Amino acid sequence: MAVDEISAVQNERRWALAMGGVAAVMLAAIVWAGLGLHMNPPSNIETVDPNTLHVAGEFAENNLGTHVDSAGKITTRIVTTQFAFVPECVVVPQDMQVTFRLASPDVIHGLIVVGTNVNTMVVPGFVSQVHTVFDKPGDLLMPCHEFCGLGHGQMVAHVRVVPIADFRPDGDGRVTCDN
Amino acid sequence: MTINNRLILAHLWTAFAAFGVAILLGLWQMWVRSPLAAPLSTPDNYYLSVTAHGSAMAYVLTTFFIMGFGYFVAESALKQALPAPRLAWAGFVLGIVGTVLVVATVLSGQASVMFTFYPPLSASPLFYIGLVLVVVGSWIWCALMIVAMTRWKKANPGTPVPLAMYATVANAILWLWTTVGVAAELLFVVIPAAFGWTQTVDVGLTRTLFSWTLHAIVYFWLIPAYIAFYTMAPQAAGGRLFSDLMARGSFILFLLCGLPVGLHHLFMDPEHSSGFKTVQMMLTVLVAVPTLLTVFTVTASMEIGGRLRGGKGLLGWIGALPWERPMVLATGLSFFMLWFGGFGGLINMSYGMNAMVHNTSWVSAHFHMIFGGSVVIMYFAIAYHIWPNLTGRLAPSLVLQRAQLWLWAIGMMVMSLPWHWLGLSGQVRRVAQFDYADPSISWWAPWMIMSVVGGGMLVISAGMFIWNLVSFHFERTGAAKPGPVEYARALHPGVPVPAALNGFVLWNAFVLVLMAAAYTYPIAQFFILKPPQAVVHRVDRTP
């Protein structure tokens, strides 16, 4: 036998240490991403009643879409419902911090803005919030990515990223795909 | 030799029958998603099919296979009769009744909620009760595995429990811990809502309880493959198990690290705090350790076999391995797919990268590669390895067995490699229709057709597998009789095994502490915050 017992145990130890090292490197990468790149899980623990979502408050139908407040903060509010995003198209400016706020009045949904790291679940009972900056203009696909019923596959919307010069809020601070 | 062969065969054939049906559904699903026109393609049929495919593969194939294989190991490794075989049959019957309920409700279109349920969608209560019965049947198996090991230890004081059995009991204990989450979800929230006793459900709570189960269940499926890696593959390769202690350590690490990490499935959820997500993300990193230890020990064990057969040089031992033996071939193919699946897993585990792929085809690719590829190919190899013993007949054709394994591995790569880049380009899961006329996604079309081809290869391979097993039963018994299944001996047998590595009391205490730290507040918060509940949406009848 080529391997004696002592060297076998030594090999084992070395490998176990090496694997511990690999795990430590991965941990370090995650911490670095959290500290340096601000890549942390989305968690604002904010509750909202799904059954009265449409009756009052920020997720009522006429409050949805992109809005710029008096301080210049840009918030895009979207309701995900069976089987549509409301509104179906939202406008955001390029190279500016945008906050997405999302809620569901019925079942679980989710969304990904294709080609970006905007990706969140939308769970009835909670507000999902994502901060991001879009760096290229264009129409981006935003499909529902969690099974929400038989119309899940047709639940698709768009994010329209426009250069800042073309991002013109109206008197109420609203911007829509129609204007 | 095993005594309760009929019991073992009943379990394994149930598993493979479910597998045979589910894989046909899988091929049809690929066809529907592709640009080729598929028959019967409506959302109703598609989601019915996805639910059936997922439930059959994830619950029926795995649970029945693991139970049957566990009974086999308990008799063949311990060389003693199974305690209370009547109870084992009772567990089997419970599982069959449960499976029939699941099949009936899914096929009648009353349970198209996927195998992950997604409350507040609500299926027929019989669907959930069926799943509970399957789980209760498997709990009987867990108890019998623990009793078998305890009896053996009493009768053989001072002798370490054979590794294959030690690992099987590790899996039984892991499964008992794992099922607590889903059982609580079903019994306290989902089933009362399905019966109409409650009109609303706390969605965050149900997702959290399911996450408790969702990661560890994967290790429940995986451990039989690892048992084969450690105890069957080195034997088949003519080698020795490099280190018995390291093997035990790996199985214990699966038990410890597989459980307190479920929140990583909820990275993108709004109902959990960033702190607990971060803590569980860090624990998730540790899950890679037992797999990496296994890669080392099993490779070293195979190397011994290769060198004993005259292999020379740094890599010469690889060529000297007896690749004509299905167990050796399957282990090689499984390791190959493990690299891809494991790499995908590392991406999913890291929050920042996960944001690019969460709920896209990337995730489907990851679990098809690691479960359908690495694990199920070992289920095939295990079946080929123990079937001679169960039927008392020699294999009719090793050539067909090898061809089947190759076809499976190639088919799995052809089918699921494209899903990786389609997922990165934003192809989401569980969608039956894509607008291939949209210029931004029209390039997906050839890759989707490639996946259909891969799916076709998998179906052919599955058919060959069933044929290979059936032909055992029709083989005439000749003069040559198969010998009993032998498990790999350790390179240095007789190394004393510490008591901690020969039992589970200490490790159960550790799991309790870890689970308390990882899950107490994430579950308790729903009773503190009392988030608004969502109204049940029934898919089984009009309210």
Added chain:
Amino acid sequence: MALAVWALGFLILPVIDANNTGIDSLTAICRALGIAAPAKQAPSTQTAVPASMTAWDATTLDAVALGDPVAGAALAQDSCVACHDPNGLTTDPATIPSTTGQSARALYKQLSDMKRGERPNDVMKPILDELSQKQLADLAAYYSRLPRRNHDIHAIASARGGAIVLATKGDVSRALPACEACHGANAGGPLEVPMLTGQYPDYIAAQLRAYASGARKNDIYGRMRRIAGKLTDQEIKDVAAYYDAPR
């Protein structure tokens, strides 16, 4: 080791990240721990103008579930049967819907919305003004238990292929879900969806046109306005005919 992990997860990462997202450290730590931080930012929004005040909270669900069909039958005899016959027949299929065998939740929502004026209807409003919410639930319970109207057995021949695709598969290129994804039996869609099988095709077509033009807008979150606005008039006719077919 464990202490370091906890400190990282609950203190260091959240506080440093807080600077990036513009929230204070205390809120960040609360979020990391999973404690709802005191809400400071008032939603900068206009006054809500809901499409319908009907909300499916537990009270409303219970009210509909506890509707009394016997009381509903007596009420219907007094106020409804002149137009809404217990066999599902009506005097004007273009404007008056068949109501028998309809979902109780759908009936309750439409009656409530017409009573409040969210769905304008000059004939129904004065009648509904005399009724309580409890009586609306009774009426819904009564009509939902009656058998659906008999279908026109010749209609299936007139249902065209395009309508069958729209009704059963939808059209992803226009983000149109299948009609059946909500209106099919056991679809698991929005709680208030009406069943369409057995409804008059003229009535279905008229409502789709009203949604498309905005004349009717009591659908929560514009679910139907969005869909109807994308259909051609031929598609509206075809889909309406599809639902007249027996199934």
